[in-house]
Amino acid sequence: MTYQVKLPIFEGPLDLLLHLIEENEIDIYNIPIALITQQYLDYLDRAEEIDLELTSDFVVMACTLLSIKARMLLPKPIVEVTDEESELDPRVELVQRLLEYKEYKEKAKVFRGLEARQAKHFWREIDDEQLLKKFPPPNPIGDATWTDLVTAFNEVLERVEKRAQTISLSREEITVQNKIEYILTILQKKPQGISFYQLISHVVTKEEIIVTFLALLELVKSDRIFLRQKSLFADIYIFMTPTEEGEEHAYSFS
């Protein structure tokens, strides 16, 4: 018997964020970013666990949240009092996007209502064939000429060609889980450690860098690896955490 985990599906990262905000009854202008980020990441974890297809947009938003969280944790630089207002709240841009999205989501709800109302109105079925018998046109082709016929045929052929040319490119799915496994395999081969830049040297997409970073955070959190950095902005070195038994244990989400 398969056990099915029910997880609400969201239209996108903003939809998920709005849901979390509503669920926690939070003031949208004053989002407790640490709490929301945690809940957001939890959702992604669970979604990945039950194999829900999430687009990279969700991962990008996770990074935005982490970046806001980081900026809010950083001590405010001591600035001499200037004329300028105190620095901008890092959440402002996100709040703006959420508010705008929320507005359209509500409008979509109104459309849903109109759609239901209209579905109860039925239009008269008109049978043009019957009308044709009653009002036979003087000329069954109207003002069409054979040129129109050729044009129409050409258009169809062009469409066929276009359809044939459209190759569906499968999006490379990079999950945090996969990345974690990949990092652990690399580290087993390199007990001397590996640098972050080495880890992402062959990576081409922004998404994959982000996923790599998330995987590292996850591994640090579960104490499977530890990081070292010689100085500020220097390359980050990644090492496997030595286990007491001197052997590695299987990674698991918890």
Next chain:
Amino acid sequence: MPTLFPDETKSIIEALLFVTNEPLTVKTMAEIIECPEYNIKVLLKEIKADCERERKGFCLKEVAGGYSFVTRPEYAPYIEKLVKPRLNTLTQAALETLAIIAYRQPVTKSEIDEIRGVNSDSAINTLLGRSLIEEVGRKEGPGRPILYGTTQNFLKYFGLKDLQELPEMI
């Protein structure tokens, strides 16, 4: 369905007659409304009388064992002015379908659908109704689907002597 007042039943009959262009039998209406056929018959008489008395633009007509709303014959000149332009011109879908049949005949509906990428049922019906295409046989194979080809009428209206005259495709 809840119990209905006669007036309400009458309105429902009107709604049913309005929405479809097929003649409706008393039996069908009685089944849908869940009421005796006798009641339907009485109400149909009333509807007919109402249309006459109020000189509506449409009247109730008994045709082919059923009932149907039809427009008053004396308004035909006005209706003609409204529908002629619509009936006269071939839609893009009909034109495309006709072009495929002309160049690929004999051809089946599913082959046409395949080429156009959409269902061509209504376009084929239009073309049949205008006698621009016709059934020219059946294809061998499962289901023995109908094969379509163009008619003499098609050649006549496009001013072609025969199919060889069809402009060659680029």
Next chain:
Amino acid sequence: MPTLFPDETKSIIEALLFVTNEPLTVKTMAEIIECPEYNIKVLLKEIKADCERERKGFCLKEVAGGYSFVTRPEYAPYIEKLVKPRLNTLTQAALETLAIIAYRQPVTKSEIDEIRGVNSDSAINTLLGRSLIEEVGRKEGPGRPILYGTTQNFLKYFGLKDLQELPEMI
């Protein structure tokens, strides 16, 4: 065409409304009947009132810039037994995308993606396929992206008179 009595003009309007399932504009009716638009408007009001008073099975509705007879919503359960129900309802993603296009038109795909925070390709394709939106031009600038807007069918689908009705929706 001969000079008509107002009652006759009214009947002709009813007849015209009976043979089309697209909203008829006052202008079209006035041209066909050869009478001033003002008279048509007055008579349309009368027809609307008649339908209400007599509780006909259908009523006159102002939609998508024209007028059309549609069945009364309360009889939908009976009508659904007779004719096939309407197309599937739109998905949440399609509705969100449509809401953005309706209020922001003309708008590009990337502007829609930006607001929704996700890719809207498949939602846009669904809406194009159902003729609820269409290309209305190209935006100046790099890549000259396609601009989308809503169609007449959009107004018909949601039962709106015109786009002016939109801002009041909330």
